[in-house]
Amino acid sequence: MPEGADSRQLKFRDPARARDLGRALTAAAEAMGRTVSLMHVCGSHEQAIARYGLRASFPRSLDVIMGPGCPVCITDTPEVDEGVALARQGVTIATYGDMVKVPGTVLSLGDAQAEGAKVEVVYSVTQAVELARATREPVVFFATGFETTAVATAAALLGGVPDNFSVLSAHKYIPPVMEIVAEMPGSKVEGFLAAGHAATITGWGVFEAFVERHKLPVVVAGFEPLDILAALVKLVELVRDRKPEVVNMFPRCVTREGNRNAQEQLFKVFRPAGGRWRGIAHVPNGNLRLRDEWAHVDARRRFDIDLRPLWKFAPPALVQDCICGDIMAGIANPKQCKLFGKECVPDTPVGACMVSSEGTCKIWHLYGGVPDLSSSDAPQGEVRP
Amino acid sequence: MCLGVPGRVVSVEGLVATVDFWGVRRAVRLELVDEPVQAGDYVLNHVGFAIRRIPEEDIQGTLDLYESLLRGDGDLMAADVRAELEANPEQSPDA
Ligand code: SF4
Numbered sequence: 001m002p003e004g005a006d007s008r009q010l011k012f013r014d015p016a017r018a019r020d021l022g023r024a025l026t027a028a029a030e031a032m033g034r035t036v037s038l039m040h041v042c043g044s045h046e047q048a049i050a051r052y053g054l055r056a057s058f059p060r061s062l063d064v065i066m067g068p069g070c071p072v073c074i075t076d077t078p079e080v081d082e083g084v085a086l087a088r089q090g091v092t093i094a095t096y097g098d099m100v101k102v103p104g105t106v107l108s109l110g111d112a113q114a115e116g117a118k119v120e121v122v123y124s125v126t127q128a129v130e131l132a133r134a135t136r137e138p139v140v141f142f143a144t145g146f147e148t149t150a151v152a153t154a155a156a157l158l159g160g161v162p163d164n165f166s167v168l169s170a171h172k173y174i175p176p177v178m179e180i181v182a183e184m185p186g187s188k189v190e191g192f193l194a195a196g197h198a199a200t201i202t203g204w205g206v207f208e209a210f211v212e213r214h215k216l217p218v219v220v221a222g223f224e225p226l227d228i229l230a231a232l233v234k235l236v237e238l239v240r241d242r243k244p245e246v247v248n249m250f251p252r253c254v255t256r257e258g259n260r261n262a263q264e265q266l267f268k269v270f271r272p273a274g275g276r277w278r279g280i281a282h283v284p285n286g287n288l289r290l291r292d293e294w295a296h297v298d299a300r301r302r303f304d305i306d307l308r309p310l311w312k313f314a315p316p317a318l319v320q321d322c323i324c325g326d327i328m329a330g331i332a333n334p335k336q337c338k339l340f341g342k343e344c345v346p347d348t349p350v351g352a353c354m355v356s357s358e359g360t361c362k363i364w365h366l367y368g369g370v371p372d373l374s375s376s377d378a379p380q381g382e383v384r385p
Numbered sequence: 386m387c388l389g390v391p392g393r394v395v396s397v398e399g400l401v402a403t404v405d406f407w408g409v410r411r412a413v414r415l416e417l418v419d420e421p422v423q424a425g426d427y428v429l430n431h432v433g434f435a436i437r438r439i440p441e442e443d444i445q446g447t448l449d450l451y452e453s454l455l456r457g458d459g460d461l462m463a464a465d466v467r468a469e470l471e472a473n474p475e476q477s478p479d480a
Contacts, residue, residue: 124433126414152434155416159400200429252443253429259419259436365426 020341021229022057028236029062029080036062037188038235039181039330041069041174042195043358044223050367052225063188065330068177069195071145072098072356073324074277078307079170080104083142085305086168087117092135093121093168094128095142096149096382098356101349103319106310109142125149125156132165140299144170148197150288151262154269168299171288173272174198175206180283182214184329191217191235193228196250201266203258204248215244222250269294278352318343322351328358334361341365391439402435429460430468 013382029036040046046066058064068074081104087093093109100110100119113119122128125141132139143153150171157167178192194207199220207218217238221231231249238245248254266288275287290298299305321339326332334340334353344350346362353359392404397415402422404413411430415422418435422428427444428435 126433148431148436151417151436152432155414155434159414159416183394197431197436252439253437259417262417262436265417 006035006156014015014295016227017226021226021233024233025057025062025236026059027231028233028240029059032061032240034061035188036190036236036239037065037330038063038191038193038232038239039065039067039189040193040195040221041341042198043070043356043363044195044196044197045069045221045228046360046363047358048223048225048228050363053367054225054228060233062236064193065189066328066360067181067189067192067330068277068280068328069174070328070353070356070360071149071172072102073328073351073352073359074172074177074280075099075102075144075170076276076278077103077105079106079168081106081307081310082168082300082305083109084112084117085139085307085310086140086299087112087119088115088309089303089306090117091299091303092118092120092131092137092139093142094131094139096123096124097121098143098358099142099144101355102352103349103355104310125153129156129165132162136164138164138166138303140166140168140303142168142170144172146172146174146198147201147266147288150270151201151259151266154265155262157269157294158265165295166297166299166302167290169270169288169290171270172277172283173286173288175202175210176272176286177277177280177283178210178218179205179214180281180286180328182210182216184281184331185331186331189216189330190239191219193231193235193334194218194220194221196220196227196253199248199250199254199258201254201262203256204246204254205256206252206258207240207246211244211246217244218246219255219313220246220248222253245381268342269316279294279322280328318350324351324353324361327353334364337361356360391427391429394422394424394428396424397422402428404430404435406430 027293080102083093084104084107087109101108109119120131153167158359169268181187204220212342217235219231219235221227234249235245268302270288271291272285273287273289274282274284277283277286295301318339323337327334339350344354346354346365349355353361356362386459392406395403395405399466400415402413413430414434418428418438420438422438427439429437
């Protein structure tokens with residue numbers, strides 16, 4: 001850890017181990033003699049990195065980029081529009097809290113709610129099903145999130161739901177988007193940190209084919225700052241030794257084959273389909289859509305979702321300046337967006353990355369961007385207890 | 386934050402377990418868990434579903450970690466764990 005790093009920012013349960021890991025990371029990165037770019041694909045990783053001020057302890061030659069790991073941020077605008085259109089058609093929309101503020105083409109679900117539409121925030125799909133049980137009105141669960149939350153949606157459907165319950169699936173599947181990022185022209189990413197909870201479901205074996213194809217190492221990491229530091233050390237070593245391998249640094253939760261039972265339920269209900277991830281690209285097999293057997297609970301097939309009334313308005317002009325996509329692809333950071341912290345703040349977000357507690361722009365805004373303590377012109381990190 | 390908070394299974398009724406998270410009892414659904422679960426086991430919870438039965442040898446380490454998180458110890462992540470526990474509201478076991 002460089003001298004002068006603010007000790008207030010680095011409160012670990014085990015400071016000695018954190019220091020050792022920090023030193024090991026610096027030594028490994030500096031021995032490379034050039035800049036190394038690594039990407040993680042998980043909002044929780046970014047939160048831990050920002051909250052603990054880990055970036056300030058990273059060596060300068062190490063660039064740790066947050067990829068498309070925030071489920072809210074990559075929910076595409078037309079998907080939000082579908083939810084908004086349904087809500088305005090009189091259907092009750094139940095969804096996870098962060099989704100309410102995410103801008104659609106013209107309106108967010110929150111805007112629709114302000115106009116009188118019924119939008120309910122739920123913590124779990126189980127609550128959405130209970131909501132439907134308590135009424136005769138149609139209830140649509142606007143289902144967002146990666147495989148970790150998609151398995152819960154699948155289990156709820158397999159467990160039986162009332163007739164007035166349907167699902168508008170915007171679920172996404174992570175492994176295919178790693179391929180897209182790896183193949184992006186201009187991508188400097190030399191290794192990936194994979195999210196421990198998604199891998200709890202899929203198993204680390206799911207990354208073997210990726211590693212084989214792209215010759216890039218993948219390390220599965222937990223969410224403790226020490227977990228992340230240790231995983232980064234391992235990843236830099238794998239890059240240095242040109243060893244494209246999968247290494248599991250989160251064995252207390254992740255096995256090679258993952259949770260078979262959950263995988264089975266996931267793919268009994270959903271099938272992978274191509275689709276856009278907001279700001280990133282069309283991702284082949286990156287979306288999870290309901291299978292034909294589940295047409296009777298599929299909001300897209302049950303309702304005539306009419307998006308036209310939403311298109312009468314011109315989209316807000318500011319949106320054109322949002323560079324969320326470039327940020328998630330690892331080619332820009334929030335400070336390069338001219339709206340960051342000015343027109344775009346958490347209370348009035350322009351882009352989805354400023355909405356979610358897992359969005360890069362929101363996290364950087366909360367914690368003061370890269371808390372680079374050695375340079376005076378950098379924004380000062382705000383320390384939150 | 387998806388920490389996947391661990392808890393101790395108090396009782397199991399069909400596919401719903403009552404799980405104790407440091408004194409707070411919650412109904413957790415068992416459809417997704419990787420192995421059969423019984424009273425006394427520890428499970429990881431994600432949005433109201435158990436996604437993993439924690440193997441015997443990993444229980445102590447995992448618990449120590451969360452113990453220290455919840456005690457606070459000035460740790461910055463304690464708030465996340467508490468928020469995750471609070472975000473999971475009481476669910477009726479017949480859900
Ligand atoms: S600061 Fe706002 S407008 Fe700029 S990239 Fe981030 S979310 Fe988009």
